[in-house]
Amino acid sequence: MENHWTILPPGNIGITTEPVTAGDKTENVLRALIFSGQLGPGDKLPAERELATQLSTSRPTLRTALRALEALGFIVVKIGSKGGFWINDAETISKRWNDWMHANKYQLEEMLDFRRWVEIEIARRAAEARTARDVAILEACCTPPAPDRLSLVRWHFGLHDALAAAAHNKYLEHAMATIRGQLFAPVDIRPIAIRVDDVVSVHVPLIAAVCAGDQRKAVEEMTLLIDKAEVPFRQ
16 A cells, blocks of 8 residues: 655754765665654655655755665665655665665764763753653653554654753754664564554653653663664674
8 A cells, every 4th residue: 555654854863974965965864764664665755846845955956865775775666657766675674774784883883872872861861850841741652652653653753852852951952863863773573563562661661760850760761771772783
């Protein structure tokens, strides 16, 4: 079945400190959307004009990025009534992820360390600085999202955005944004309902610790989450 998604604003994912062209930046953002699950196997990309608008780029720049991703195997082109750019199958995306891992293996350890430092400090400061409004937002995150991939991805992004906001430090928020989109595991093939229950349940203790103002527990729970998230990268 053909899927149509409205892509989340890319400003907080796939950011890099390396000098890149506009085409490279757009390619990085699209790849981050695929790695993060916002665009999944078998999804059809929006029409070129719409996609360029969503990514805040020009159509020529977008075409350059799409052709580069096609050459790398992330997307395929279909002709006919269902013509357009489509995300490749799960097996191929997983292979491309492994290619990415090998290509970035020398900086991967630094990326993992950076995420660990930032996320743990966000948890600690959020437990210390959270307001009543922050608590209400975080407690609302204990409600599971709808059992579909995009709802789960948005729930996960929303929760970590809420945690960063609760820390009340713009530099920490920016640091988290810097690494987002770079460190995602391959496509998860488990049934989505099981994934939703699993992802939500492991975050609930962290939410509870932050809302209670327990810095030690918040750091402990975030550390457990990061340990689990790093497993695919260290295998």
